[in-house]
Amino acid sequence: MDTRPPLPPFTHETAVQKVRLAEDGWNTRDAARVSLAYTEDTVWRNRTDFPVGREAARAFLEQKWARELDYRLIKELWAFAGNRIAVRYAYESHDASGQWFRSFGNENWEFAPNGLMKRRFACINDLAIDESQRLFHWPLGRRPDDHPGLSELGL
Template sequence: MTEPARPPVPPFTRASAILKVRLAEDGWNRRDPVQVSLAYTADSAWRNRAEFVNGREQIAAFLSRKWAKELDYRLIKELWAFDGHRIAVRYAYEWHDDSGNWFRSYGNENWEFDDNGLMARRFACINDLPIQADERKFHWPLGRRPDDHPGLSELGL
């Protein structure tokens, strides 16, 4: 069974790669693990830090654990490079733990898509930086980042 396409589909142009990155950011900021997992192939393979995740069921379980720990999660992604079926992004997200300690996590991801625009492979490297609440830069209501909120480059990140 062929899955429906998830535009934009490869091969990517600069404009379609930027859109794909923003759509991924929007999905993750909604923090719905099952819906996010549908952007990936049924057999998608991930490396996230030192954890290896395979398939939508594991992706949804991983994201459920992640967002239960990383509270008030807000993410910004930015296109780094693209070619054919691949996109590289840099990103940062802010969150706090259940003790109220704030963090800004910085990362890079390499993505590979199938012909239908579903992500087949995702490789993520992430570092966490403890911050004070008054050092936060991501100030919008939970959910999608507003179009007028600065991106990473504009924030000096």
């Protein structure tokens, strides 16, 4: 069985680490790689999409990142207990027409004993912004350690 440390039950330190690892993964925009962090039978709710299974999650992510261009994400721990973590997050991306968006959301995660995510429930709101209003300016990929997080940015 694959394992994906840190493993539940989470401490504050390991929950923060798990959140950052998830952020780093999603910022790769590599759907095949990111999907490996989820159980084979993972269950998601993402807006109006309800992917079930790792392959459905991978396909969902491929479609997401094909339309959400120059995607940059910041996640922040909200709460944790046992094998569950709640996060809040924001990401910036633009569509094919060049319209930028800042998308705000909350996620509830449940992990299997091996550290793979079994359930992911997301609620997301999109705000159209001008390019001049962007706050996430690092090169595509992992957010630099010295880049402010959500709280520091007032989000």
